Amino acid sequence: MRVAPSILSADFANLERDLRAVASADLIHVDVMDQHFVPNLTIGLPVVRRLVEVSPLPIDAHLMIANPDHWAPAYAEAGAASVTFHLEASGAPVRLARELRRCGVGAGLALNPATPVAAAVDLLGEIDLLLIMSVEPGFGGQELIERSLAKIAQARQLIDSAGLAIELAVDGGVDETTARAVADAGATILVSGAAIFGSGNPAQAIRRLRDQAA
Numbered sequence: 001m002r003v004a005p006s007i008l009s010a011d012f013a014n015l016e017r018d019l020r021a022v023a024s025a026d027l028i029h030v031d032v033m034d035q036h037f038v039p040n041l042t043i044g045l046p047v048v049r050r051l052v053e054v055s056p057l058p059i060d061a062h063l064m065i066a067n068p069d070h071w072a073p074a075y076a077e078a079g080a081a082s083v084t085f086h087l088e089a090s091g092a093p094v095r096l097a098r099e100l101r102r103c104g105v106g107a108g109l110a111l112n113p114a115t116p117v118a119a120a121v122d123l124l125g126e127i128d129l130l131l132i133m134s135v136e137p138g139f140g141g142q143e144l145i146e147r148s149l150a151k152i153a154q155a156r157q158l159i160d161s162a163g164l165a166i167e168l169a170v171d172g173g174v175d176e177t178t179a180r181a182v183a184d185a186g187a188t189i190l191v192s193g194a195a196i197f198g199s200g201n202p203a204q205a206i207r208r209l210r211d212q213a214a
């Protein structure tokens, strides 16, 4: 099980310090929000560029933005290891996934809670990571939507039956109490913000998530 701390819950005045505090994780999850696709605004390209430079771990840029077809490749050029865009926001997801891969980064596809897993079936061969949103995107610290567990299991089945090696990430409400169920359903990456950065001891929180998921 891989753990991806979401820096949405980090201290935005001390991002470099907080990146170091979670260096025992596997990758860093960076939430880019534009106040259009979601009702919140975070950071954009200039900050992501700097995060890439100072991060000890690879970065997955989770783009909760309108028009990812236009913006996502720039995040690949900024040095993200993978760029995850929302199916709901993309006009041409196959073309975008291919373009990201051509840039040499992992192509990630995110699905909102109301988007069925079946909507991603024809894209599985084009992507490296499928991200199931287990909360409505926009804010950290929300409770995991129970129905997400069935979606994770469904995604796991589709990925396995297609014989693909796609990472299955789960984002939203993942903490010590939900990590086991999420892992049992078939996730390979736990994205977690509040449970890690709100804990007072991020390294211990990462260990606990891994223990729960093991």
Ligand code: DX5
Binding pocket: 006, 007, 008, 009, 029, 031, 062, 135, 136, 137, 138, 139, 140, 141, 142, 171, 172, 173, 174, 191, 192, 193, 194, 195
């Ligand atoms: C929500 C973001 C998540 C969020 C998860 O829109 O995409 O990455 O930070 O935070 P927690 O773990 O606090 O639910």
Ligand code: ZN
Binding pocket: 006, 029, 030, 031, 062, 171, 191
């Ligand atoms: Zn996210």
